Amino acid sequence: MKERNKTLGEYIIEKQEEFKYSSGELSRIINAIRLAAKVVNYKVNKAGLVDIVGAAGEQNIQGEDQQKLDVYANEVFIQTLINREIVCGIASEENDDFITVHGKAGDDNNKYVVLMDPLDGSSNIDVNVSVGTIFSVYRRVTPVGTPVTLEDFLQPGDQQVAAGYVIYGTSTMLVYTTGHGVNGFTLNPAIGTFYLSHPNMQYSADGKIYSVNEGNYIHFPQGVKDYIKYCQMEEGDRPYTSRYIGSLVSDFHRNMIKGGVYIYPTSSKAPNGKLRLLYECNPMAFIAEQAGGKASDGYGRIMEIKPTELHQRVPFFCGSKNMVAKAEEFMAKYK
Ligand code: AHM
Ligand code: MG
Numbered sequence: 001m002k003e004r005n006k007t008l009g010e011y012i013i014e015k016q017e018e019f020k021y022s023s024g025e026l027s028r029i030i031n032a033i034r035l036a037a038k039v040v041n042y043k044v045n046k047a048g049l050v051d052i053v054g055a056a057g058e059q060n061i062q063g064e065d066q067q068k069l070d071v072y073a074n075e076v077f078i079q080t081l082i083n084r085e086i087v088c089g090i091a092s093e094e095n096d097d098f099i100t101v102h103g104k105a106g107d108d109n110n111k112y113v114v115l116m117d118p119l120d121g122s123s124n125i126d127v128n129v130s131v132g133t134i135f136s137v138y139r140r141v142t143p144v145g146t147p148v149t150l151e152d153f154l155q156p157g158d159q160q161v162a163a164g165y166v167i168y169g170t171s172t173m174l175v176y177t178t179g180h181g182v183n184g185f186t187l188n189p190a191i192g193t194f195y196l197s198h199p200n201m202q203y204s205a206d207g208k209i210y211s212v213n214e215g216n217y218i219h220f221p222q223g224v225k226d227y228i229k230y231c232q233m234e235e236g237d238r239p240y241t242s243r244y245i246g247s248l249v250s251d252f253h254r255n256m257i258k259g260g261v262y263i264y265p266t267s268s269k270a271p272n273g274k275l276r277l278l279y280e281c282n283p284m285a286f287i288a289e290q291a292g293g294k295a296s297d298g299y300g301r302i303m304e305i306k307p308t309e310l311h312q313r314v315p316f317f318c319g320s321k322n323m324v325a326k327a328e329e330f331m332a333k334y335k
Contacts, residue, residue: 008034008174008185008194018180026162028086029112029137030176036080037133037166037174038192040073040119044168045189047125069125070094073118073133081114088140089148091310093117093279098310100147108147112161113138115153117279121247130169132249136283137162153310157282157303164287165249175201175253177290182256198257203293207259207320208237211244211251219267223298223331227263230330248275252284252318256291261319261327265298273315277307281316294324298331 006014012027047069074094081087082101088110091098103109116135124131138159140152164176172187174194184198210231217225231240243260245251251262266273275281285295285302295302295318305314317324 005195005197008196011183011185011196015178015180018178023111025086025110025112026137026178028084029081029114030162030164032080032084032086033077033135033164033166034174034194036077037172038187039076039080040133040166041168041172041187041189043069043072043076044119044125044131048128068122070119070122077116077118077133077135086110087112087114089113089152091115091153091278093120093276093311098148098150098153102147107145109144111139111144113140113148113152115278115283117276120249120280121245124245124247129245129247130167130250131247132168132253133166134249134280134283135164136160136278136286150310153278154307156306157277157285158301160282160286160303163283165252165283167249167253169250169253173197173253175287177287179286179290182287182291201256201291203256203288203291203320204259205292205320206237206322207255207261208240209243209255209258209260210240210263210323211242211255211260211319212263212265213244213246214242216267216269219269220265221267221298221331222334224263224265224327226333227327227330230326248280248284252288255319256288256293259320261317261323263318263327264316266315270313272313274313275316277302277305277312277314278310281314281318284316284318288318292321293319294321296324296328298328299335 012030016027085104087101089098114137120134121131138155142149142152162178167173173184175184182201184201185194186197187194264273264275281302288295297315317327
């Protein structure tokens with residue numbers, strides 16, 4: 001008989017020992033994210049009803065104020081983490097500054113900070129296209145017992161202890177890593193339970209999909225222009241297929257399953273690129289590497305960049321390792 005799929009809850013308990021500090025706190029953080037993801041999922045799925053129950057900024061028929069979904073998701077994730085008293089600080093793409101979170105007795109004894117993009121690609125909500133949540137967990141570097149400082153958040157990506165995303169798509173999935181491979185869990189909405197559906201997710205070394213906003217072509221660096229032309233050339237297994245949703249989590253998820261590369265380069269319009277190092281690129285880079293892929297800023301490893309500010313932007317090349325390496329080759333020609 002086929003073995004029943006594990007639930008995320010069972011999996012978290014089973015894997016707790018694998019985590020080097022194994023105090024149970026990290027498991028509780030993943031549990032909090034699991035809960036918040038279900039709440040946000042419920043709301044995202046109702047987004048299409050906004051025209052019926054009232055648009056953001058208006059009151060719905062029950063007289064409740066409607067809220068923008070990204071603001072809502074931000075509040076849900078922050079409140080869920082605060083309520084469980086397991087982190088000492090949170091930084092979010094939606095907030096200018098980080099939030100200090102005190103422990104149970106008003107102390108500062110918690111050890112972890114969470115950084116997140118609560119609803120990435122939110123402009124896609126209005127057109128019924130998948131969006132996602134991205135999160136990243138670090139151990140604080142300042143002494144336990146003192147309030148968190150900026151230093152606790154400005155750590156290079158290779159210090160992450162966990163990272164993941166939730167994709168609110170045709171089905172809702174939570175995909176995460178704690179540095180022991182990548183596993184994906186699919187939500188059964190009927191009973192509100194995530195089941196292990198994609199164990200040990202892997203990027204193939206080569207792929208046939210390239211994902212980049214080609215509307216910006218004219219503004220791209222020459223290395224990226226040349227790489228795009230290379231993808232389109234008739235030779236060997238090329239031309240590749242072009243796929244771009246404009247929702248990082250969705251583009252990444254598809255490329256991890258099918259093999260491909262995602263690129264958001266610098267451009268003359270956005271000299272540092274668009275994506276945020278701490279909330280988007282580092283967590284995706286950690287997942288990519290854990291799945292056998294590669295993540296680069298065009299010249300070097302994303303996870304080795306020492307962040308200088310919370311909302312720092314970086315160019316992002318991420319996906320199947322040989323594809324990212326090839327793009328880097330083109331970039332190097334014009335360095
Ligand atoms: P956001 O954080 O404001 O939602 O922006 C990030 C999103 C990514 O999900 C997506 O890959 C990218 O922006 C798309 O940008 P563009 O429309 O410039 O191609
Ligand atoms: Mg974002």
